[in-house]
Amino acid sequence: MGTALSRWTMAYFTAALVFLMAAQTMMAMGYGYPTVAVEAPETLVLVHTVTIGWLSLLMCGALLQFVPVLVAKPLQSEKLVLPALLCLLSGLVCLLAGFLHLAGAIETDLPLLPAAATLLPAGFLLVVIVVARTLWNVRPARLPLPARFVAIGLACLAVTFAIGALFALVLSGLLPLDLRTEGLSIHIAAGVGGWLTFTAIGVSYRLLPMFMLAPDEERAASRAVWRCGILALLCFAAAPLERLAGGFGIFGPAAAVLALAALYFYGLDLVFLYRNRKRRKLELNMKAAIGAFVAFFACGLLLPVAALTGTLEMYSGAVFYLAAFGWLTGLGLSQLYKIVPFLTWLECFGAVMGRKPTPRVQDLVAERRARLWFALYFTGVAIGTGALACAVPGLFRLASAMTLVAIGAIIVELVVSRRLLNLPERDSLPEGASRPRLFLPSAR
Amino acid sequence: MTLPPYDLDVRPILREGGEPFSVIMGAVEALAPGQSLRLLATFKPIPLFHVMGARGFDASAREIGNGDWEVIFTPAGLEAEETPKPSEPAKSGDDWPEPELEVDARELDPPEPMTRTLAAVESLPVGRTMSALLPREPLFLFEELKRRGHEWRGAFEPAGHYRIVIRAAEAQKGTS
Structure with missing residues (x-):
């Protein structure tokens, strides 16, 4: 295309x-x-x-x-x-x-x-x-x-x-440098907080209205997320410099408060978008995304609690796991489940759209089956987070085996949709439709 | 005509909340010259009369009970599709004729707005125009219109949606 x-x-x-x-x-x-x-x-x-x-x-x-x-x-x-x-x-x-x-x-x-x-x-x-x-x-x-x-x-x-x-x-x-303490915190915050989370929030502001038919205009709360988020990142970057200069240590807590404020406003936006959607029946990608958002807000609650009780060291592994697998991976997998069939549909039927009957995008997926895999995935993540927090490595391995199975099954579902295997008419595509390749660009 | 009408029942699709437009257009493509289309629907499909009218079909509709309708589209004349009416006098330097049908796709999920718009464009005789109201700027649609050689003009409306007017080019069958 x-x-x-x-x-x-x-x-x-x-x-x-x-x-x-x-x-x-x-x-x-x-x-x-x-x-x-x-x-x-x-x-x-x-x-x-x-x-x-x-x-x-x-x-x-x-x-x-x-x-x-x-x-x-x-x-x-x-x-x-x-x-x-x-x-x-x-x-x-x-x-x-x-x-x-x-x-x-x-x-x-x-x-x-x-x-x-x-x-x-x-x-x-x-x-x-x-x-x-x-x-x-x-x-x-x-x-x-x-x-x-x-x-x-x-x-x-x-x-x-x-x-x-x-x-x-x-x-x-x-x-010959030692960057571990100061450099490492910026590396992690810029990577997970700035690059992955900030970008994911931005993309979600476009994807959510698109897939739920919710209002698409720029809202005050979204601008507040933007401002608080940037200030939080700046404070976080300033904190190590302040430590080196022997300051009062104000930037670290300020970054945390601003990040929480951003999270709060993002929560307002999400509730608004889900409530004001015109599409009443949610598709699986938007239902599964709720699991990711819950994980995101759980991280936002756990971090300050751990920091205030002086247990950050003990729980940082669990919070990092929840952020990476509950929030970012949860959002990623759930949206892949919509984006891959959507792009596949466009690639396959774009040329004949409006000229020949075409199946619906939803005909490429089998949500009933995939629902189980997403439930298994988020259950595994919840157990895994608990296992890390309570330091039970054996249970963590078991939870990881659950998420491994769930992800494997979701990947199979994606391959099935790319191969059009859920379509009853997969063997008699309309003339002019082009069968997509699994992951290489099509010739068209 | 000696050919029996082509029967198409879109009631199951409509009852499941589906969108039969592309199926109907596919059936129209499949009609033999001079063949009629007999359509069964759960409501009187007035917008379709315009689309089919533009393709040179006359419509006769009757209610068949349970709120269902039977519509028979009969080809009015074989040359109707190929001879566009002389376009209306240019209004303030605009040489495009007024849109003869409008698709309102503001509340549809992607890719439905694109599918409906393209289906409507493909139903137009060469040189005629249609308009569509879309939920956002249709980037994928632009790409496909370019590929198929149709011209368009579009802009955001004050209410926030995007309005596009498309002029049909000569039909290009199959892939481009």
């Missing part, structure tokens, strides 16, 4: 899902935290498989498809998209292998971490160029609010991979 369908988005999604399955398998087998320490190389393997392999590739693929929709402009420099994917994949393999080397699992003299410190920033930079140029194209008009969230997300991504590259050089002994 020319420029309206991003050619490589499905390849990004496929790679992301492969890494998600890999991470879930590690967790179910007891690899990394909580079996070993948070800062152990094994945990670094697991965490980066999740954050770069799954969440960042998913987010990049989604942005390449949806930023043009957010700003009503075609994607710029589309030819950089495939090189970006190749850099990201090879960089991530180097990074994971480098961590495995640190863990003593592999013997090699290859400069794996320096290679990762080159390839990953290169890949992310290419994605940033493509998306930022597309956003830039809106001038002189003002960016719509969801796109402004994405712009901040991109800036945070740049901070995250820049610090990450420094870490890789420090760990390989090329840089």
Whole structure:
């Protein structure tokens, strides 16, 4: 479909899902935290498989498809998209292998971490160029609010991979610095809070009204989320500098309060959008997304409680897990369940639309079956969070096995919809319809 | 005509809350020259009369009980589809004729607004126009219109929706 369908988005999604399955398998087998320490190389393997392999590739693929929709402009420099994917994949393999080397699992003299410190920033930079140029194209008009969230997300991504590259050089002994305490907190906050969460919120402001037929105008609460969120990020970035300068330590708590305020306003927006939707019957993607939003707000409650009671150290693993798997993965999987069939439908029937009878998008999915998988997934995440909070590694492995099965089944559902297997007329498509490939761009 | 009418019952689709427009247009595509279409629906499909009228079909409708309707679309003349009426005098430099049908897709889920709009465009004779009210700027639709060679003009309306007027180009069968 020319420029309206991003050619490589499905390849990004496929790679992301492969890494998600890999991470879930590690967790179910007891690899990394909580079996070993948070800062152990094994945990670094697991965490980066999740954050770069799954969440960042998913987010990049989604942005390449949806930023043009957010700003009503075609994607710029589309030819950089495939090189970006190749850099990201090879960089991530180097990074994971480098961590495995640190863990003593592999013997090699290859400069794996320096290679990762080159390839990953290169890949992310290419994605940033493509998306930022597309956003830039809106001038002189003002960016719509969801796109402004994405712009901040991109800036945070740049901070995250820049610090990450420094870490890789420090760990390989090329840089004689100790960044662990201050650098690490910014790396995590910019990555999970700025890049992944801020961008997800921005995209949700467009996807939710679209899929629920809810009012699409810019609301005061959304602007409050935007302002509080940015201030929270700035305060968070200022906190380590303040510590170095020996200040009063005001920026850390200020960041937390502002982040909570942003979360509160986001909650108001979500309730408004769900209440004022014109589509009465919710589709599965919007029902499953509620699980993700609940997890997001649970994180927002648990973090301050843990901080105030001085138990942050003890519960940070559980909160991080809930943010990564309840909120970000929950939202990602639930929206993939709508986006993949939708893009498949457009790819397949776009050419004959209006000329021949076409099935509905919903005919490509079997929600009754998939509902079970999403229920299993969120149950697993809830048990996993509890297991981490109560420090029961055996139960955590069991919960991870549940989420592994659920994700595997959801992936099968996505493949089934891409292969049109739920369509009764799959063997007699109307003339002119084109059968989509699993994840490579179609010839059309 | 010696051919029996083509029967199409869209009542099951309507009762399930589905959208039969594309099915109907598919049936129209499948009609033999001179063949009529006998349609069964759960209401009197007045918007369809315009669409079918533009394609050169006369409509006769009768209620058949339970609130259901039977409509028979008969081809009015074979040349009707190919000869557009002379367009109306240009209004303030505008050489496009007034839209002859309007699709209101403001409250439909994607991709239904796009499907309905394209179905309506494909039902138009060359050079005629139709308009559609859409929930947002239709980026995917633009792409498909470009591909099919139709021209369009569009803008956001004060109420927040997007109004597009499309002029039908020569039909391009199959994929482009």
